[in-house]
Amino acid sequence: QKYHNLHSSKSNSILSSTSLDNKPKAAMATLSSLRIQPIFCFIVLLLLPLPPCSADPDPLQDFCVADLKASLSVNGFPCKPASEVTSDDFFFDGLGKEGNTSNIFGATVTGGNVLAFPGLNTLGISMNRVDLAPGGINPPHSHPRSTESGVVIKGKLLVGFVTTGNVFYSKIITAGQMFVIPRGLVHFQQNVGEGKALTFTAFNSHLPGAVVLPLTLFASTPSIPNDVLTKAFQVEDDVINGIKSKFGS
Amino acid sequence: QKYHNLHSSKSNSILSSTSLDNKPKAAMATLSSLRIQPIFCFIVLLLLPLPPCSADPDPLQDFCVADLKASLSVNGFPCKPASEVTSDDFFFDGLGKEGNTSNIFGATVTGGNVLAFPGLNTLGISMNRVDLAPGGINPPHSHPRSTESGVVIKGKLLVGFVTTGNVFYSKIITAGQMFVIPRGLVHFQQNVGEGKALTFTAFNSHLPGAVVLPLTLFASTPSIPNDVLTKAFQVEDDVINGIKSKFGS
Amino acid sequence: QKYHNLHSSKSNSILSSTSLDNKPKAAMATLSSLRIQPIFCFIVLLLLPLPPCSADPDPLQDFCVADLKASLSVNGFPCKPASEVTSDDFFFDGLGKEGNTSNIFGATVTGGNVLAFPGLNTLGISMNRVDLAPGGINPPHSHPRSTESGVVIKGKLLVGFVTTGNVFYSKIITAGQMFVIPRGLVHFQQNVGEGKALTFTAFNSHLPGAVVLPLTLFASTPSIPNDVLTKAFQVEDDVINGIKSKFGS
Amino acid sequence: QKYHNLHSSKSNSILSSTSLDNKPKAAMATLSSLRIQPIFCFIVLLLLPLPPCSADPDPLQDFCVADLKASLSVNGFPCKPASEVTSDDFFFDGLGKEGNTSNIFGATVTGGNVLAFPGLNTLGISMNRVDLAPGGINPPHSHPRSTESGVVIKGKLLVGFVTTGNVFYSKIITAGQMFVIPRGLVHFQQNVGEGKALTFTAFNSHLPGAVVLPLTLFASTPSIPNDVLTKAFQVEDDVINGIKSKFGS
Amino acid sequence: QKYHNLHSSKSNSILSSTSLDNKPKAAMATLSSLRIQPIFCFIVLLLLPLPPCSADPDPLQDFCVADLKASLSVNGFPCKPASEVTSDDFFFDGLGKEGNTSNIFGATVTGGNVLAFPGLNTLGISMNRVDLAPGGINPPHSHPRSTESGVVIKGKLLVGFVTTGNVFYSKIITAGQMFVIPRGLVHFQQNVGEGKALTFTAFNSHLPGAVVLPLTLFASTPSIPNDVLTKAFQVEDDVINGIKSKFGS
Amino acid sequence: QKYHNLHSSKSNSILSSTSLDNKPKAAMATLSSLRIQPIFCFIVLLLLPLPPCSADPDPLQDFCVADLKASLSVNGFPCKPASEVTSDDFFFDGLGKEGNTSNIFGATVTGGNVLAFPGLNTLGISMNRVDLAPGGINPPHSHPRSTESGVVIKGKLLVGFVTTGNVFYSKIITAGQMFVIPRGLVHFQQNVGEGKALTFTAFNSHLPGAVVLPLTLFASTPSIPNDVLTKAFQVEDDVINGIKSKFGS
Structure with missing residues (x-):
């Protein structure tokens, strides 16, 4: 039941999102036990700048490929000069590799959002890859301002969400089936099949963000x-x- | 530490929000113990139609006072005929009365949103009154798509929120101080003073909604x-x- | 090179979208030759009500499952009464079946938008399944107000788009690779591999719509x-x- | 009937808003008589950068605390580096102090908007404190793109607004009562009680702005x-x- | 200097807008003197349902031609059934006729908004025709939530607006020159030439609305x-x- | 049938729009024959930075005059310092001159968008002047995210558009008549009269952009x-x- 997130690239492996906020280094220095190490990695990923969003403001030009290292910080990201943009800016390789699910949740979310794929900047959309080991869960979480939809590619998933009226809607679905999670509501996916499960999810924001409840609260x-x-x-x-x-x- | 919510009007007393979703009556019928009764009331309030929202679409006329009993349901609410609108439609009396805080959380949220104050329909704003007994909390919750700001009127409150990067920002504030909670993030208020506390909060949605985590999860x-x-x-x-x-x- | 679109359900098979506009029956009656018949089916699909959209207005409640047969027509769709909503409303089976590619384009787009999946109404997102025979194309088209992203599941695709400055950006991609098409720009996918190709696409609108240029113009x-x-x-x-x-x- | 606005801090005292536009220094130099002096102060406040807004574009990250002194000017404000953000950035002390009402209008508006409280940047909300002496008025004005709501804390206010159809809606309200002013409409508050009056108002913009008609026109x-x-x-x-x-x- | 507005059709002649609000018939019955009669007509026009708007929510289908007589009132207007829509719905004849300028302002605004041209519904745009006699003014007014731009077709106009910081920007322009008035700001046009003047204005709302200050205030x-x-x-x-x-x- | 576009200023002559994307100089160097030269000019114009947009995000201040030469590129344009803004920034002279229609299309579009008229930045509106020689066409094109409306000033135009359902709506209109083209749909104007034709068009974006189909495709x-x-x-x-x-x- 150890948690080993081996993904070294911020763009390839995050749990639904990380955040723009900060990197409290002191706090991290106190994390040292073996049991803690995996979650440490986990937290590191989550501390990366990945803000929640949805219903992004409309773009004001064909594209504005994010300059993630710009000196100035604005709502979203400044644009890479158009003269330096090439076809490669509109394509992304990071979702092709199966995520490592050897962690306490038995699941890994690989993000295809503006931080990993800067070409998405201002375009109001992003996609994630979610790999789940048998029994694994993408734990209860919400995307602060983004609806989520997804298609199951492999395996058998229990997908559920709770409304603000505390009604729990859920269903077990398999390959080719699609689901939708209304904006901002708490939801989860659990692999209830015998083999691995894979789903691709889509968000109407270039940076969906995630409030992962166990981590947010505890x-x-x-x-x-x-x-x-x-x-x-x-x-x-x-x-x-x-x-x-x-x-x- | 019993929970007695004596407010009989849906418009006067809800915990941050209720929901449009549904009223699972069968489920409610099973709630019978004394200990449960208060929370039963609590849940009833939360089951009322109070959707999450924020960054509401812009109005397309001066006003569109909600017709909460219209036969047709649309995104938001249909409008009461303009010829029937009077000055009273733009004023609301429900926030003047102190809420009953005799419940497990020691707090009550009285909603001034479109369900209580139909004149807010399409106008993208609402306000709540939050009363807290000493030690009482407005438990960790999020507004699916609304930023929240508030001004403390009385007492001493610990107000805090957690970012998607799991950073916890908080401060103890008193009368006249203002706070802001970014959209969709988990936050709470706790009365850390010796007397009662009161704060008025504002939302950039006519129906902020609330994902109250203890209730959503359990x-x-x-x-x-x-x-x-x-x-x-x-x-x-x-x-x-x-x-x-x-x-x- | 015949075009036989065997999909009988409007919800299961459309070329990126159809339209709310109309059903010019007289015009259809004149379509009779064998060669025309397949394109006739094709056109029928495209004549179904599938408006273009993107950057949809924000939802004003947790959900508003579309009532596609409501007597009143509004911007988007009226909502099914919340009391009739069940878990099934948030799940959709239509993307699991391979589309028939025996048509002049050698491709079929199966829509997972609000017309097929009413639970998406007001939630600002949708997904399509695109099947392409070897050499098949999803012909040059644009989504009037929606960005598109996609992940290749199988095969080898040439994906390209043209900016308003007439610059053509393109790349050949394979399984696991993701692409993005900025809003409103003309783009296409072509199967340049030896086997069948499959991609799932996502849109930041509940009804992306499609201006399919050969059909629009001719x-x-x-x-x-x-x-x-x-x-x-x-x-x-x-x-x-x-x-x-x-x-x- | 003198007008002495003693508030020295731009963030603490403005009449609903000031503006980003400019500081016509030459013009100010000509203001010298005693009678003019107070209004001079008043104008200075109004000349401060406080743009009108409402239905602000959605945030694209958890927060973007305004860097009010950034070298570059954009729509809204650039963000302070996230690493420099602390809890204090989300709290504001400026609304706790009673405003000086010794001016020609007998009222003072203390702004809790992005200029005074930079943490509000991109979050689409702000609040004001309005103090009115007996008989004092917050003169007829409009917020170019923001709805306003408010709760009376103390005293007796006549609150009214005029629609684009020239219908005047109004009511006299007291402590605990809430009002709403639809976007962009001309409205005013008048203290019609015997003592001081206080109301907190909220706006669905981080910078509501104000077109104060006597000043705009004359x-x-x-x-x-x-x-x-x-x-x-x-x-x-x-x-x-x-x-x-x-x-x- | 009498004011005779001879336009009998609500769709052809309004001063920048009228309103959805109401038709206070009793009040009108008291208007009887000769001097009043013209302004009476004027007011009647302004009382017609023409709400202020701008930054309208995005359309969710190709079009939604307004059904101005629908039994249900929503934010904006319900749509005419698509099957009844014809080419004529997208064209409007009302701006071709010179407006009668024999009124106290020496000007007439003929509206090309959704009330006159239902095909504009949900499309977020409208245009007006403004005729001004020599010396005539389109008096100081604001559009609650719409930017305005315009092109002078004939004559010589002084066009000016005042910012929220009370700076007055203005210029005298002639045929072929374009101007822009930022959202919600007070502005006016005055014919400062010797002959008639004509300008076509455009708004980013299907119903710009107008707060005409002399009428709003007095x-x-x-x-x-x-x-x-x-x-x-x-x-x-x-x-x-x-x-x-x-x-x- | 030569195409000579003599307009030397980018701000005065473009075909509905050019683009922010790029200036592929190498490609241009290969354009050399006489027949090509005119279209070369044409392409140059189209390569200028003129992105497609519509439903622009709302402004966050009174104005933000575009600084087209700012070192940093953001969604839209950074603002010129407010202290340098003058009345001239809100007026534009470029639409007064008849466009040269000696090109293959017999038409010229002169743009009054943010690139030509920086004062429009963030204000969500722009206007174009379209001159057409007898028989000339503004060829089939779409504005990626903007609705278009227009008023005919002179001549006789066939104006038509095609829905996503492939229905063609069109009408022949003359001076004073207004038309609307829903967002993102393919449309054209053709001068079907005997003399020159002129129309002014308006867009709900500060930079409408244009996907001119013959050029996009070929x-x-x-x-x-x-x-x-x-x-x-x-x-x-x-x-x-x-x-x-x-x-x-």
């Missing part, structure tokens, strides 16, 4: 105070501490 | 399978069952 | 006058008549 | 020609000159 | 209280009463 | 492969080569 830096979590989930401190420890916090 | 109808939750939070079945039982599921 | 009802086309393409009448006849006009 | 730099104003309001030159002189023009 | 139904207006414009009651009487209030 | 750099075009239009290589040669490819 692995933030700094931590959400136990007093808030015990009251929210009506449990004792030790339960909260137990969960936090699983995620290295 | 009190949906039907339930999210334990297999998903145990794997997501790395706990045993009994922990999940314990939490679910607190919320009457 | 197979409209009524026809664009030859005087316009000869001057536009700098050819003689017989060339225009020849092309029109290929498409049954 | 105190612009340079002046709107009398020939236009006499014809528009069907009065003689001396009436126009009289009004202009009250505002120091 | 001719609303019911009236804005004198107490507000005297304080706002720093004049005595008799000045306000004088202006109101010119507009028949 | 004059791109590099060329679309004949294999694609022969299959798309069901013609032989020589037909494709013939058309390409007319456009200098």
